[in-house]
Amino acid sequence: MNLVEKAVHHGGKLAPLVIPHGLTSGTGLMNPSIFIDNKGNILVNLRHVNYTLYHAENEQKFPSRFGPLSYLHPEKDRRLVTVNYLCRLNDDLEMTDHAKVDTSELDVEPIWEFVGEEDCRVVQWLDDYYLVGVRRDTTTNGVGRMEYSRIEIDWDNWAVKEVRRVRINAPAPNESYCEKNWIPVLDKPYHFIKWTMPTELVYANPISGECEQVFVKPTAVPPRDQRGSSQVIRWGSMYISITHEVDLFKNYLKQKDAIYRHRLVVWDQELNVIGLSKEFSFLDARVEFCVGAAVHKGNLLVSFGFQDNAAFVLQVPGAVVEDLIMEALAYEN
Amino acid sequence: MRIEQLVVELSKDPFNPALNFDVAVEYEKQNQTASAVSFYLRTAEYGHETHPALVYASLLKAAHCFDDQNDRQATVSNCLLQAVAYLPYRPEGYFLLAQFHERLGQWQECYTWACIGLHNQLNSHLPVHVGYEGQYVLLFEKAVSAWWIGRKDESLELLHKLDGMKLTHDYEVAVKSNLGRLTHVAL
Numbered sequence: 306m307n308l309v310e311k312a313v314h315h316g317g318k319l320a321p322l323v324i325p326h327g328l329t330s331g332t333g334l335m336n337p338s339i340f341i342d343n344k345g346n347i348l349v350n351l352r353h354v355n356y357t358l359y360h361a362e363n364e365q366k367f368p369s370r371f372g373p374l375s376y377l378h379p380e381k382d383r384r385l386v387t388v389n390y391l392c393r394l395n396d397d398l399e400m401t402d403h404a405k406v407d408t409s410e411l412d413v414e415p416i417w418e419f420v421g422e423e424d425c426r427v428v429q430w431l432d433d434y435y436l437v438g439v440r441r442d443t444t445t446n447g448v449g450r451m452e453y454s455r456i457e458i459d460w461d462n463w464a465v466k467e468v469r470r471v472r473i474n475a476p477a478p479n480e481s482y483c484e485k486n487w488i489p490v491l492d493k494p495y496h497f498i499k500w501t502m503p504t505e506l507v508y509a510n511p512i513s514g515e516c517e518q519v520f521v522k523p524t525a526v527p528p529r530d531q532r533g534s535s536q537v538i539r540w541g542s543m544y545i546s547i548t549h550e551v552d553l554f555k556n557y558l559k560q561k562d563a564i565y566r567h568r569l570v571v572w573d574q575e576l577n578v579i580g581l582s583k584e585f586s587f588l589d590a591r592v593e594f595c596v597g598a599a600v601h602k603g604n605l606l607v608s609f610g611f612q613d614n615a616a617f618v619l620q621v622p623g624a625v626v627e628d629l630i631m632e633a634l635a636y637e638n
Numbered sequence: 639m640r641i642e643q644l645v646v647e648l649s650k651d652p653f654n655p656a657l658n659f660d661v662a663v664e665y666e667k668q669n670q671t672a673s674a675v676s677f678y679l680r681t682a683e684y685g686h687e688t689h690p691a692l693v694y695a696s697l698l699k700a701a702h703c704f705d706d707q708n709d710r711q712a713t714v715s716n717c718l719l720q721a722v723a724y725l726p727y728r729p730e731g732y733f734l735l736a737q738f739h740e741r742l743g744q745w746q747e748c749y750t751w752a753c754i755g756l757h758n759q760l761n762s763h764l765p766v767h768v769g770y771e772g773q774y775v776l777l778f779e780k781a782v783s784a785w786w787i788g789r790k791d792e793s794l795e796l797l798h799k800l801d802g803m804k805l806t807h808d809y810e811v812a813v814k815s816n817l818g819r820l821t822h823v824a825l
Contacts, residue, residue: 331703333673359713615670
């Protein structure tokens with residue numbers, strides 16, 4: 306049973322996230338990150354891309370010319386471009402506002418094909434709002450680093466502007482090619498879980514971009530590498546986060562393909578991993594991606610992208626979350 | 639039905655081709671073409687042995703979605719070619735291929751696909767409208783392209799034939815317009 310079916314069966318709700326075609330030309334709306342601020346605003350960063358993901362599933366009778374998994378950008382523009390929209394939802398998870406994040410004051414000419422800040426998680430630390438994602442357009446070979454994008458929100462006119470951009474170094478020696486999917490620990494300002502299992506916690510200075518390792522805690526070895534997805538949030542006396550795992554492979558023609566699945570990770574108060582759920586999917590697509598979770602009225606709101614082409618928020622009833630946690634605790638033990 | 643309800647239904651039976659198709663159609667109604675493509679492709683992949691009309695229509699609609707996004711011609715053409723390979727005895731895909739090449743000014747290709755389409759006239763409806771109004775749309779493509787590949791007499795003959803047929807308003811206008819201009823040039 307996929308998580309959407311399970312959640313809805315137990316009283317949850319699914320909300321599609323759509324912004325008008327006139328703003329997007331119909332290409333992908335994906336990987337939303339949900340967050341609830343200290344005033345109770347339900348915010349979502351919605352990633353819009355200039356491509357459509359083509360994914361032939363099942364027996365792959367109808368692949369694209371470029372293989373079963375292809376990013377179909379315009380033929381005269383090879384770039385994969387991301388822009389972000391900050392949206393506000395009401396308590397029924399209906400979108401009431403959306404605004405493109407105005408990055409114009411801080412933009413520099415991109416010099417690689419992946420353009421923009423990707424898969425941003427929304428956080429609010431010390432009253433400042435940030436989008437924290439990966440940017441790969443500042444070097445000619447696509448080196449990826451996490452970035453703080455501090456935003457200011459005009460609540461009356463619903464406009465969003467990026468006012469500070471800080472590229473975060475990897476912990477010394479800062480030589481890695483691509484850092485991404487660091488997941489913010491919401492009640493520990495400027496701290497991220499960089500690796501899940503083992504758990505590596507880092508602190509990243511929001512002004513200088515310097516980053517230091519706080520600790521690495523050993524864990525059991527997961528069936529697959531657990532990569533960061535949702536923010537790390539409090540659930541009772543525990544921390545929880547949704548992680549993802551990827552099976553990347555190639556077909557006999559050496560064309561790439563992938564299957565993504567998710568799990569729930571549970572930590573104790575000292576961020577020791579104490580549970581890992583079984584893998585699950587949201588809607589049984591092979592490519593799905595979660596980058597947000599928030600507690601709302603005893604339920605868990607989880608935001609996810611479907612094949613890079615559609616975006617949803619799922620309200621998971623508290624009882625279902627508890628079941629997942631129990632499963633996770635049992636699995637780890 | 640709203641997308642939310644349709645996707646919830648789909649979540650209970652996620653590989654059901656008809657449910658995927660319903661979601662795709664609803665997204666396409668909102669011009670959310672990337673989202674629509676995802677569900678059309680799932681319809682095609684999970685229905686290819688059981689739901690031929692839905693699969694065929696999905697490939698044609700996916701082509702339409704990519705066309706709507708502009709500058710993805712290779713993929714538009716690929717989806718149409720997959721459709722005609724899947725159900726080669728139906729005319730709609732040939733018509734869309736002819737129309738695709740007409741827009742690119744590739745007249746021999748347009749003429750060829752139109753001719754093939756005219757020889758494949760399975761008379762059963764698709765679950766969605768894909769722009770195919772009937773056999774005459776293929777005759778129209780053949781007539782227009784014939785002119786540009788040096789078959790002037792054939793072109794005029796087909797346009798005169800079309801002029802005597804019952805057509806939709808747009809085609810009626812287009813036939814009369816072409817007939818007027820081409821007759822003038824031919825003289």
